[in-house]
Amino acid sequence: MSGSALLLQFLNGLAGANSLFLVAAGLSLxxxxxxxxxxxxxSLYMLGMYVAVWLAPATGFWAAVLLAALIVAATGALVEIGVLRRLYQAPELLQLLATFALVLIVRDFALWAWGPQDMLGPRAPGFGDAVFIAGAAFPRYDLLLIALGPLVFVLLHALLTRTRWGTLVRAATEDREMAAALGVNQRWLFTGIFGLGALLAGAGGALAVPREPASLAVDLAAISDAFVVVVVGGLGSVPGAFLAALVIGEVKAFCIGYGYSEITLAVEFIVMAVVLVLRPWGLLGKPLPAPRGAAAVEPPLGRIDRKAALALACLAALLAGLPLAGDEYTLVLATDILVFALFAVSLHFIMGPGGLxxxxxxxxLGLGAYGAALLLLRAHAPTEAALALAPLLALGGAALCGWFAVRLAGVYLAMLTLAFAQIVWSIAFQWDSVTGGSNGLIGVWPAPWLASKSAYYYLALLVCGIGIALLWRALGAPLGYTLRAGRDAPLRADAIGIDVRRVQWIGFAIAGTFAGIAGALYAFSKGSISPETLSVPRSVDALVMVLLGGVQTLTGPAWGAVLFVWLQDELAREVEYWRAAIGAVVLALVLVFPRGLAGYLKERFAR
Amino acid sequence: MTALVVQGLTKSYGGVQALRGVSFSVSTGELVAIIGPNGAGKTTCFNLLNGQLAPDAGDITLDGRSLVGRAPRDIWRLGVGRTFQITATFGSMSVRENVQMALVSRERRLYAPFAAFPRLYAAEADALLERVGMLEQAARPCALLAYGDLKRVELAIALANRPRLLLMDEPTAGMASEERGALIALARALAKTDGIAVLFTEHDMEIVFGHADRVLVLHAGELIAVGAPEVVRVDARVQELYLGAP
Amino acid sequence: MALLEVRGLSAGYGRARVLFDVELELGAGEVVMLTGRNGAGKSTTLKAIMGLIAREGDLRFGATPLGRLEAFEIARLGLGYVPEDRRIFTALTVAENLQVGRRAPRPGLPAWDEARVFALFAPLAAMKERPGARMSGGEQKMLAIARTLMGNPRAVLLDEPSEGLAPLVVRQMAAALAELKRAGVSVLVCEQNAQFAARLADRAYVIERGTVRPA
Structure with missing residues (x-):
């Protein structure tokens, strides 16, 4: 690469850093x-894009940017007042889930309002042409963005350091409780900060319109980028977000510049992972203070006694009889349910008892599915071998991600695992020659002896049944108890000879492997596989299944999967915007039962 | 017989010297109390002994083996049991299972994926619970216990590995006054019968002067007095810096 | 009628009980000392009154029951709190720390502003722009009190004002406390160093094993 090309890539990176910074700064604040x-x-960033594209023909570009930012800011403030304000005392997981439900709702709203097609926006008047830098053309608009990033940073810095409101924000960031003891009403502070964060995200989206089209995939791409930026920069630090946005912006620009756009996310992930290991609180962040007050105590996990074992055996026998009574549609649905029951139980294994x-x-799930499809189509392995070996790919992925994950907790863990999944997704999505890109792989049909729906159903019943039984058994064995010990009281566990990280890593790898088994079964049952299988919404589906059934119950997550897959099947047939419907259901559950459905029932019946 | 020997223990963080050159020893069967105002270095000392912190200088040996540079889980295997200032038990497990967990760890079967946990070492766990007077409540979830009973469970867990040294960080904090004497008397009895060296921090002076064999007084990271309770109680510096005039 | 009235207060952390049935009151313009060995429950008492930890009992400030109020509402009623560990906002300067505490003046009470707290704590005046992280413990302690005074409180809960301070600073602190008393601010002060507050206090309580008795 020549010197001038290097310079251009560098400038390109700076321009890209602008929108990264705007989104990440809001998230961080x-x-x-x-x-x-x-x-x-x-999603707020995506909304900013769509609103700007939509308004621009009527109002002109610059007014559209301004209006889009204000509309998104108002949306953010309303969301805080209507939803998040009720959740400040709720467990972290439910907070994350509620905001994810909003993702689903916003995405379907955009689909309803603006349709599935990408929408190209106008160019900025006066900035539509190119300038020549070192003999090469460079978009004039990008120069504007390069200047805008530092300008916003300076303005934000001034707002935070020169105004009383900013002083209160910084005080509350450092010690919320002490600020309250000095009479600072946090409610309005929170609404304000949400509005400001949303304003920045909306502005970032609107300003990105001349560079890229508005599309429905922008929301998750933006959030996973922003996660990487805030984790690298340090959660809660605006200068950190600025610095990290520059770093990540350059990483992206140079990966693309050198023709390796496929590995951009992977490189980002490596940067993030390295930073997390060396400075767990980011480049300019500070360690989070430990939550004040006593930790939550988890209830005991259920046990399968003789009666329950008998009931489950009866259920298995009943399920074995299903092909005699059901039609093909029922069998396919039942196979799906079995696969997702195993998937949910595998997540519960590490999430409930493991606390991760x-x-x-x-x-x-996706690694297992792609593994099976690739073994069959590319390596021409027989069905049996593909099914048996594919989970090893999932094991490898889980061991890699898990090694980092067990060093983190709470929101950092959520962000790292989400970012990892987004990377696997983008590899599947972009590596056309191997994974078939966005179309995925087709013709993943099993060997003739498994070709009939009933034969495959029996296979799924057998494999999933055994898989679930093994996982449940392990939870009643020392392994499961050791996981719980590490979750309940890490200090105590360490003080009686338990290597907490190690047992969590083992648990994470086991959970990933069984998800991979479910994925391999899934690929053959569908005959095709697409990146959608390992998308982030799919990950959240699994969380919802587990939460529906109860995180701290043994068999609950399996029932949660049954309910969820059935509900999804019904909704997908009856309701056009079923993702939003699921989002609304999740939001309602979280708002009505902020301690979880199972927790509510338990409380109810304990009285 | 001397079990624990601490020599020249020094630790500073954030520019503050939390401990400077502290040396002492604890013998088998002996109950030693560490007292001193908040910030004197008591908890730092405990965290160094059990491996949660590494010292800047100095040595810690138990039965002649150095504990410095080892992780808490390894120090536990060498025979150091600990109870925490704010109780730390496994809340999702029953009382018996809490003790079984320690026994399973002692036998190095933590990762066994198929053995039925509830049956492992249940009899031995019950025997330990009987010693601390918690057998009747063995099947109750730890989350439902009274605070004083939790402290007893912690004691049983600490005993599971047949410790040579028992560290108790404010064992009676958070308990009603009538429970306090009973708990420390129990620890004392266990120390004498099993030959365990016991080191504990305590704010309740009745407990300290009523039950300890010896008392160490820390002030601003330094050991300012060591000796029998009746000697320490009348020490002029201790009265000036900590106890106040009698 | 007492300005602050505490009846049957119980509190703790998780299931660890620290306070059992604490009873105390603080009259208008009064300085009351709460003494006891460390670990006895002094700090917990103040936090419980302030609504910073879960508690049970009948608490009143003036005519207002505090039971259901959040900490910021209690602070706005005119009850100030100075924690033992100071809890200065370390990323903020002295002036900014004071700004966080600032509230409108209360009728009938002298109003505190920057000039007035600097007159009370002279060393702070010279370091207005210094970030909290770069102050000594004694300076932080002064700032913590000054910050609370900026809210024009009717009463202040003061936790261990002399702890860890050099004798000279302790004397300054005692002078400041006397000045508060002259200004008509009621103070409930926790103190291990009995000599420090005894000269200023109108009354004292002793807290032992989580229960309070008059001294």
Missing amino acids: IFGVSRIVNFAHG ASFGHAAY
Whole structure:
């Protein structure tokens, strides 16, 4: 690469850093004050894009940018007042889930309002042409963005350091409780900071319109980029977000410049992982203070006694009889249910007893599915071998991600696992020659002896049944108890000879492997596989299944999967915007039962 | 017989010297109390002994083996049991299972994927619970216990590995006054019968002067007095810096 | 009628009980000392009154029951709190720390502003722009009190004002406390160093094993 090309890539990176910074700064500010990681922040960015594209023909570009930012800011403030304000005392997991429900709702709203096609926006008047830098053409608009990033940073810095409001924000970021003891009303502070964060995200989206089309995939791409930026920069630090946005912007620009756009996310992930290991709180962040007050005590996990074992055996026998009674549609649905029951139980294994809530569990489902399809189509392996070996790919992925994951907790863990899943997704999505890109792989049909729906159903029943039984058994064995010990009281566990990270890593790898088994079964049952299998919404599906059934119950997650897959099947047939419907259901559950459905029932019946 | 020997223990963080050159020893069967105002270095000392922190200088040996540079889990295997200032038990497990967990760890079967946990070492766990007077409550979830009972469970867990040294960080904090004497008397009895060296921190002076064999007084990271309770109680510096005039 | 009235207060952390049935009151313009060995429950009492930890009992400030109020509402009623560990906002300068505490003046009470707190704590005046992280413990302690005064409180809960301070600073602190008393601010002060507050206090309580008795 020549010197001038290098310079251009460098400038390109700076321009890209602008929108990264705007999104990440908002996310970071919101987190700093409220301790909530707003998953929907990428959705606000996407909303900014769509609103700007939509308004521009009527109002002109610059007015559209301004209006889009204001509309998104108002949306953010309303979301805080209507939803998040009710959740500040709720467990972290439910907060994350609620903001994710918003992602689903916003995405379907955009689909309803603007349709599935990408929408190209106008160019900025006066900035539509190119300038020549070192003999090469460079978009004039990008120069504007390069200047805008530092300008916003300076303005934001001034707002935070020169105004009383900014002083209160910084005080609350450092010590919320002490600020309250001095009479600072946090409610309005929180609404304000959400509005400001949303304003920045909306502006970032609107300003990105001349560079890229508005599309429905922008939300998750933006949020996973923003996660990487805030983790690298340090949650809660605006200068950190600025620095990290520059770093990540350059990483992206140079990966693309050198023709390796496929590995951009992977490189980002490596940067993030290295930073997390060396400086767990980011480049300019500070360690989060430990939550004040006593930790939550988890209830005991259920046990399968003789009666329950008998009931489950009866159920298995009943299920074995299904092909005699059901039609093909029922059998396919039942196979799906079995596969997702195993998937949910595998997530529960590490999330409930292990205490590590993975927001990217679909990565391992997808690795299993792609592994099976690739073994069959590319290596021409027989069905049996493909099914048996594919989970090893999931094991590898889980061992890799898990090694980092067990060093983190809470929101950092959620962000890392989500970012990892997004990377696996983007590899599947972009590596056309191997994975078939966005179309995926077709013709993943099993060997003739498994070709009939009933034969395959029996296979799924057998494999999933055994898989679930093994996982449940392990939870009643020392392994499961050791996981719980590490979750309940890490200090105590360490003080009686338990290597907490090690047992969590083992648990993470086991969970990933069983998700991979489910994925391999899934690929052959569908006959095709697409990146959608390992997308982030799929990961969240699994979380919802587990939460529906109850995180701290043994068999609950399996029932949660049954309910969820059935509900999804019904909704997908009856309702056009079923993703939003699921989002609304999740939001309602979280708002009505902020301690979880199972927790509510338990409380109810304990009285 | 001397079990624990601490020599020249020094630790500073954030520019503050939390401990400077502290040396002492604890013998088998002996109950030693560490007292001193908040910030004197008591908890730092404990965290160094059990491996949660590494010292800047100095040595810690138990039965002649150095504990410095080892992780808490390894120090436990060498025979150091610990109870925490704010109780740390496994809340999702029953009382018996809490003790079984320690026994399973002692036998190095932590990762066994198929053995039925509830049956492992249940009899031995019950025997330990009987010693601390918690057998009747063995099947109750730890999350439902009274605070004083939790402290007893912690004691049983600490005993599971047949410790040579028992560290108790404010064992009676958070308990009603009538439970306090009973708990420390129990620890004392166990120390004498099993030959365990016991080191504990405590704010309740009735407990300290009523039950300890010896008392160490820390002030601003330094050991300012060591000796029998009746000697320490009348020490002029200790009265000036900590106890106040009698 | 007492300005602050505490009846049957119980509190703790998780299931660890620290306070059992604490009873105390603080009259208008009064300085009351709460003494006891460390670990006895002094700090917990103040936090419980302030609504910073879960508690049970009948608490009143003036005519207002505090039971259901959040900490910021209690602070706005005119009850100030100075924690033992100071909890200065370390990323903020002295002036900014004071700004966080600032509230509108209360009728009938002298109003505190920057000039007035600097007159009370002279060393702070010279370091207005210094970030909290770069202050000594004694300076932080002064700032913590000054910050609370900026809210024009009717009463202040003061936790261990002399702890860890050099004798000279302790004397300054005692002078400041006397000045507060002259200004008509009620103070409930926790103190291990009985000599420090005894000269200023109108009354004292002793807290032992989580229960309070008059001294």
